[in-house]
Amino acid sequence: MKTLETLLFVVIACLEGHCFTERDSLLYQQRVYRDDRLFSQMFANKRGLLILTDDSLKFIGVNRRFSFSLAYEQVASIEPYYGFLLPNRIKIQTIDGRVYRLFTYRNKNILAIARHQVTRRG
Numbered sequence: 001m002k003t004l005e006t007l008l009f010v011v012i013a014c015l016e017g018h019c020f021t022e023r024d025s026l027l028y029q030q031r032v033y034r035d036d037r038l039f040s041q042m043f044a045n046k047r048g049l050l051i052l053t054d055d056s057l058k059f060i061g062v063n064r065r066f067s068f069s070l071a072y073e074q075v076a077s078i079e080p081y082y083g084f085l086l087p088n089r090i091k092i093q094t095i096d097g098r099v100y101r102l103f104t105y106r107n108k109n110i111l112a113i114a115r116h117q118v119t120r121r122g
Contacts, residue, residue, distance in 0.1 A: 036099060
């Protein structure tokens with residue numbers, strides 16, 4: 001059932017124009033929750049799919065307002081972030097100062113792949 005939901009989510013995202021092109025290759029994808037603004041729009045649905053490709057990091061949210069796409073050249077740092085003493089968040093900081101936080105309990109793969117891509121590009 002989860003595979004069907006993920007497939008349906010990616011198909012809907014592609015129809016909305018957030019899909020990656022054929023030159024991009026998919027490295028990793030995982031469901032995450034965006035939580036960078038804790039009290040702003042706290043009842044909005046911020047769930048989505050994090051997609052790591054060869055050249056960018058993309059978050060495709062169920063609610064389109066929270067979606068973002070970053071080229072690895074724009075990322076200044078990506079590191080674990082501690083929320084309530086648990087390292088269950090990822091903090092992404094861009095070169096121009098924007099900060100994105102993603103909530104997930106399985107962040108080791110995301111951190112390893114994204115850091116490798118950032119250092120390879122930078």
